[in-house]
Amino acid sequence: MISTRGSKRLIEPAPRAAASNPCAACAVRDLSVCGAIEPAHLDKLGAIVAHRKLGPGETLFFEGDRSDSLYIITEGCVRLHKTLADGRRQITGFLFPSDFLGLALRERYAYSAEAVEDVAVCRYPKNRLELLLDQFPAMERRLLAVASNELAAAQDQMLLLGRKTALERLASFLLILMCRMQLKGQKNRVLLPMTRTDIGDHLGLTIETVSRCLSQLKRDRVIRFITAQDVQVVDPQRLNGLAGADGEWMPATTI
Amino acid sequence: MISTRGSKRLIEPAPRAAASNPCAACAVRDLSVCGAIEPAHLDKLGAIVAHRKLGPGETLFFEGDRSDSLYIITEGCVRLHKTLADGRRQITGFLFPSDFLGLALRERYAYSAEAVEDVAVCRYPKNRLELLLDQFPAMERRLLAVASNELAAAQDQMLLLGRKTALERLASFLLILMCRMQLKGQKNRVLLPMTRTDIGDHLGLTIETVSRCLSQLKRDRVIRFITAQDVQVVDPQRLNGLAGADGEWMPATTI
DNA sequence: GCATCGAATTGACGCAGATCAAGGCATCGG
DNA sequence: CCGATGCCTTGATCTGCGTCAATTCGATGC
Incomplete structure (x- = not known):
């Protein structure tokens, strides 16, 4: 019943240099959907965004890392997973372009995030994002809505895994x-x-x-x-x- | 593998009359933890709260019901569950006093909620709560934190169920x-x-x-x-x- | 006290999916 | 072209947990 075999980890490829990202505008739009955010505010969001690219198997962050950023996937597929001491692994979800990552406002990430293939993400530093949230409550409402959807998906997955x-x-x-x-x-x-x-x-x-x-x-x-x-x-x-x-x-x- | 047998539903006992609730103050405090909310605002929270008591097996709401309220458990144990067409059931969580329920700002509840034993809850109508959220963004931040914790718990449960x-x-x-x-x-x-x-x-x-x-x-x-x-x-x-x-x-x- | 009834425990047996093992089939470097 | 390397597929066998069945326990009413 215990299957560590299915979960051999790869050696991580060397990280790639970050490159300027043509998808920035799209990610900023994601964070502001609902039309609740005005163009002026959009600029401020764009001002704090950074970009990163990852190759297949590369890790964005590890379970337990201090959570300092919120990410939006702009390209490729990301897997989130938790691992037991003996190597058994549970992938809690796959993320695709337009998905949020790390929106938990918690101290540390509850899971690791790895690129499945070539991936591009937009990164919003949490401290600067929180300042923006104070200014634009509508954005916070949007984050709560995203969290709600993730929670519903997690419950579907529990039904799947349990029954x-x-x-x-x-x-x-x-x-x-x-x-x-x-x-x-x-x-x-x-x-x-x-x-x-x-x-x-x-x-x-x-x-x-x-x-x-x-x-x-x-x-x-x-x-x-x-x-x-x-x-x-x-x-x-x-x-x-x-x-x-x-x-x-x-x-x-x-x- | 398919087990419907383990999930026989009980006939619901007759609902009990709602009674005035001595735990109101405690629930209001829960919603405002972090000291972010001033006494004056606390009053406004208390003004929109309603109370309800349930007997063992009674249903608070069904999966798919229009979600019009946020609840806080003040007494007893509540089970949340999703059910497949053939009766297989997954209990996604048990709630205890001070736990939130239905904080998803979604159109409909993603699960049913039933009293395991004698239960008391505080009920906050969603439309009136949202007005308050607009006034006190700190409360919204608190809800997001609660949702984050639930999400982390859901991921632990996925690891448990899957591996x-x-x-x-x-x-x-x-x-x-x-x-x-x-x-x-x-x-x-x-x-x-x-x-x-x-x-x-x-x-x-x-x-x-x-x-x-x-x-x-x-x-x-x-x-x-x-x-x-x-x-x-x-x-x-x-x-x-x-x-x-x-x-x-x-x-x-x-x- | 005793009958009743739902919940919990315990044992015997079966099966869905895990484990073990042996290829198949792309992709890549030389 | 060929060998090496990962990944995927398929078959044979094993096993942890599900299923079926029989008690036991505990609460409740009379």
Whole structure:
């Protein structure tokens, strides 16, 4: 039952130099969504932002590090994870462009954050951000809303980990990614930039079980592999049914 | 693997009449902790509070209900849970006096909330609370902090559900409750107002496995049963070790 | 005291998913 | 082109926990 094997860590590649980032404007917009922030304030947000790029496997911060920044992903996929002393790992979530990271106003980060692939982030120093929050309460309301959504997602994940079968877990996972792709205009498509090991550590399964379930979904013509990381959802309806038939978010437009 | 049996619902007892609540002042203080709120503002908080009492098994709200209130528990234990169509249930958390409930500023509740035993809550209507939040940004900062802590707890629970063994789950659970009791001045004592079924549905286990693990902890002289719901932790050190030896919160004073 | 009933415990057995093991299949450097 | 290296897939076997079933315990009412 104890599986450390699925969680071998890679040697971290050397950090890359930070580069100027063309996505800055987009990240600033994210932090100010709802139209609650005026152009003048937008400038102030832009003034405190810094940029960073990471290569595959590189760490943004470690669990337990002093949390001094809030990040927004502008490019690539980031995994968040907690690890037990013996190496067992739980990936608590994958982040994609426009996602927030480290918004907990806590002393220390509760998880590590690593780049799954090439990643770009916007960084907002917490002390300077808090000054801005004092000036613009609407921004704080927005952060609370983001935290609420994360909390709801965490509860869905608890239901998945505590009560769903392996196949239901895979179906739920694919469904969530499919819905995100849908928002970006990609219909019935799922990209899996993370490894099978990562997926297993996210769903509380081993790499073999992940592979077997994906194969089963393929055999049953629910999904089709373009490549091992590029999946087409042939039958979204059935995928939704396999996901456990709770109130899983399945917008009508995707069916 | 699919266990609906562990999740039989009770018929709800008849709701009780709301009664005037002597704990109001305490709840208002909770919402304003950090000293950031002045006495005059405290009055305004007290002015919008309402009280409610629930009997064992009674529901405060259902998953999917329009979320119109924020609650603070002032007495008793509340369970939060999500349920799949076939009855499988995941209890995402247990709440105790001073805990917040429904602070998500979302359209609808993401889970149901039920009284485990006799419970008293303070209720703050959301629309009126938001007006207050606009006036006192410090309160909003406090809510964000509470949400951050909940998020961290949710991530610990994901690690537990995804990667810990049955015995580690029980040990972690007992440890968390022990630490809460410690804060109230009760050392090395754990009260379990919830049923074994509830514990199982929280830890992703069956009632039988919960019982077997508790028996093992008893056999190994780690805990001792005063009654089935009143446990003495004989060896906190070892309980901590059994919990999985991650950074699990184990204050030095409890050892 | 005794009957009742829900909750908890304990034992026997089965199964979903973990573990162990053996290829397959890209990608990359030479 | 070829060997090395990671990652993924698939098969055989094992095991921790779930399932089924039988008591036991404890609270409540009479």
